[in-house]
Amino acid sequence: MANYLSGIFGSSPVAPLQQHMDIAYRCAKQLIPMFEAVVENDWAAVEECRHRIRDLESEADEMKQAIRSSLPKSLFMPVPREDLLELLLVQDRVANRAKDVSGLVVGRKMELPEPITEPFIKFVRCSVAAAKQARKSVRELDELFETGFRGAEAKLVESMVAELDRLESESDLLQSELRSGLFKLESDLPPVHVMFLYKIIDLTGEVADYAERVGRRLELLLAH
Amino acid sequence: MEGEYIYIGLAAIFGLFMAWGIGANDVANAMATSVGSRALTIKQAILVAAIFEFAGAVLAGGEVTSTIRKGIIDAASVSESPKILIYGMLAALAAAGSWLWIASRKGWPVSTTHSIVGAIVGFAIVGIGIDAVNWGKIGEIVASWIITPMIAGLAAYLIYSSVQLLIIGRDNPLERARRYVPVYIFFAGFTITLVTIFKGLKHAGLTLSTQDAYLVATAIGLLIALIGKFFISRIQVDEQADRRFHFATVEKVFAVLMVVTACGMAFAHGSNDVANAVGPVAAVISIAQSNMVGQESALPLAVLFLGGIGIIVGLATFGRHVIATVGSKITHLTPSRGFAAELAAATTIVLASSTGMPISTTQTLVGAVLGVGMARGITAINLAVVNRIFISWVITIPAGAILAIIFFYVLKTVLEMTPI
Numbered sequence: 001m002a003n004y005l006s007g008i009f010g011s012s013p014v015a016p017l018q019q020h021m022d023i024a025y026r027c028a029k030q031l032i033p034m035f036e037a038v039v040e041n042d043w044a045a046v047e048e049c050r051h052r053i054r055d056l057e058s059e060a061d062e063m064k065q066a067i068r069s070s071l072p073k074s075l076f077m078p079v080p081r082e083d084l085l086e087l088l089l090v091q092d093r094v095a096n097r098a099k100d101v102s103g104l105v106v107g108r109k110m111e112l113p114e115p116i117t118e119p120f121i122k123f124v125r126c127s128v129a130a131a132k133q134a135r136k137s138v139r140e141l142d143e144l145f146e147t148g149f150r151g152a153e154a155k156l157v158e159s160m161v162a163e164l165d166r167l168e169s170e171s172d173l174l175q176s177e178l179r180s181g182l183f184k185l186e187s188d189l190p191p192v193h194v195m196f197l198y199k200i201i202d203l204t205g206e207v208a209d210y211a212e213r214v215g216r217r218l219e220l221l222l223a224h
Numbered sequence: 225m226e227g228e229y230i231y232i233g234l235a236a237i238f239g240l241f242m243a244w245g246i247g248a249n250d251v252a253n254a255m256a257t258s259v260g261s262r263a264l265t266i267k268q269a270i271l272v273a274a275i276f277e278f279a280g281a282v283l284a285g286g287e288v289t290s291t292i293r294k295g296i297i298d299a300a301s302v303s304e305s306p307k308i309l310i311y312g313m314l315a316a317l318a319a320a321g322s323w324l325w326i327a328s329r330k331g332w333p334v335s336t337t338h339s340i341v342g343a344i345v346g347f348a349i350v351g352i353g354i355d356a357v358n359w360g361k362i363g364e365i366v367a368s369w370i371i372t373p374m375i376a377g378l379a380a381y382l383i384y385s386s387v388q389l390l391i392i393g394r395d396n397p398l399e400r401a402r403r404y405v406p407v408y409i410f411f412a413g414f415t416i417t418l419v420t421i422f423k424g425l426k427h428a429g430l431t432l433s434t435q436d437a438y439l440v441a442t443a444i445g446l447l448i449a450l451i452g453k454f455f456i457s458r459i460q461v462d463e464q465a466d467r468r469f470h471f472a473t474v475e476k477v478f479a480v481l482m483v484v485t486a487c488g489m490a491f492a493h494g495s496n497d498v499a500n501a502v503g504p505v506a507a508v509i510s511i512a513q514s515n516m517v518g519q520e521s522a523l524p525l526a527v528l529f530l531g532g533i534g535i536i537v538g539l540a541t542f543g544r545h546v547i548a549t550v551g552s553k554i555t556h557l558t559p560s561r562g563f564a565a566e567l568a569a570a571t572t573i574v575l576a577s578s579t580g581m582p583i584s585t586t587q588t589l590v591g592a593v594l595g596v597g598m599a600r601g602i603t604a605i606n607l608a609v610v611n612r613i614f615i616s617w618v619i620t621i622p623a624g625a626i627l628a629i630i631f632f633y634v635l636k637t638v639l640e641m642t643p644i
Contacts, residue, residue, distance in 0.1 A: 147388070147392050
């Protein structure tokens with residue numbers, strides 16, 4: 001027997017959104033072992049990381065589609081449906097950018113000039129840390145729904161987002177240092193190679209940018 | 225009246241069938257929120273429902289039963305031929321009972337109240353005449369159908385907002401829950417007792433002065449609050465399930481409160497919905513015994529007992545299964561929300577019962593759930609389903625009416641041909 005009273009309660013998008021962010025972070029995290037393998041010139045390991053990134057990214061993609069189709073317009077939620085879909089979109093971009101970076105690294109057989117390897121790895125770690133902080137913040141989403149986006153829990157999430165902002169600006173700083181480091185080496189390197197190095201630095205920076213935008217979306221949810 | 229016992233016997237059988245249907249199906253909606261949020265196990269829910277549905281029916285079901293029995297049809301219009309009213313009331317029971325049976329098999333959201341009111345109005349228009357219907361009363365009833373979900377929604381909104389303000393939004397919600405939940409328990413016990421004493425008890429032969437009523441309600445409220453406080457103090461902090469703000473344990477504290485509101489909900493449901501089954505029965509009994517319509521005889525308590533027993537039998541046979549099914553699907557409603565919806569709905573329903581308004585318990589509960597949702601308490605509410613519920617609400621009235629007209633002619637033909 002079907003019952004209508006139970007039908008009133010739509011399926012909650014919260015747990016799937018949290019899982020999606022988890023996958024996006026695990027995808028971005030693979031950038032660290034990948035660049036370490038690049039430094040060590042271990043191309044088998046690089047390939048392996050790229051595969052993992054590709055699989056995780058497509059897993060995130062499928063999940064994104066599933067969440068979208070489970071959020072019909074007739075759902076009444078404490079926060080606007082559009083804001084949740086926007087959050088989902090920026091979460092997905094984190095995984096997307098990781099995939100773009102890994103694609104360029106493998107496709108162009110990228111080599112890191114010795115003088116910038118250390119700042120480069122540091123920069124990648126910082127970008128990934130931002131993604132991790134984004135995941136930590138999204139993990140509070142269920143408690144935010146529990147508290148109705150108000151009170152002590154909302155303040156806690158605000159402080160997490162502030163930390164996320166800090167990580168993103170740190171990543172920005174490391175990025176500009178890295179760019180000036182690369183600028184000094186430019187004349188000794190093949191121009192096309194330099195061009196793609198800049199491209200990879202930009203894309204890696206975008207991982208942190210999108211992680212920060214995850215925080216922005218969470219803040220918007222709090223503002224309602 | 226000749227054939228008195230045949231009419232009374234038929235009415236009792238039809239009434240029991242209807243009460244059985246209410247127990248088997250309708251009670252599930254009242255109890256499922258408690259089962260779904262794991263405040264009660266299914267066995268406990270059955271026990272609570274059996275005791276409090278019965279108590280609600282007997283102690284507070286009188287006013288609504290009177291409305292169904294003699295409020296809808298203008299007695300003067302049938303004073304010449306009282307048998308018409310007997311056929312009509314039997315037809316209304318048969319129509320509402322079979323419509324509910326069809327609807328619950330198909331999973332359509334219908335209300336027992338709407339079908340019985342629709343059925344009585346239907347047979348009255350066709351069997352007696354359009355002027356036989358007390359349209360003023362029908363206007364009041366229909367207005368109450370619109371107003372009660374709104375009142376319940378507003379009440380639920382306010383109750384849940386106070387929970388957010390006092391408990392959930394704080395940085396020590398567990399301590400605050402332990403402190404404030406007994407207050408809510410008191411409030412729940414106090415209001416429901418008070419309304420019952422003021423309006424319901426006179427049918428059970430009890431009358432209390434206003435001052436005594438307040439004293440008794442306060443005493444009962446305090447007693448329940450103390451028992452609740454005892455159980456709350458025994459709740460251990462669940463370190464494994466908890467995060468920073470101990471919400472898993474906070475919900476356990478609210479689960480104690482929800483046991484109380486579940487009792488209130490069962491009581492409220494019994495007080496309002498038993499009338500749908502026994503109101504027509506009471507009408508048939510008084511006409512058959514006195515051969516007169518509109519006799520101002522007191523409502524026999526035995527009729528309310530009959531309804532209460534029918535509901536319990538329905539619960540015991542099918543209700544268990546239905547509660548389990550519905551409860552397993554309502555898992556998103558945690559006790560901190562569920563209690564707010566139940567308390568708001570139960571209070572509204574008991575209030576309606578005390579004024580004799582036959583309303584839909586399920587729709588009132590739906591209104592209360594929406595109220596909690598408005599206070600940002602519920603993650604996702606499917607408005608498409610809510611719409612469907614409110615549309616089928618409208619469809620049920622003509623459906624009950626048309627079926628009642630058919631049953632009316634069939635019964636009239638059969639019973640008039642049978643030599644009694």
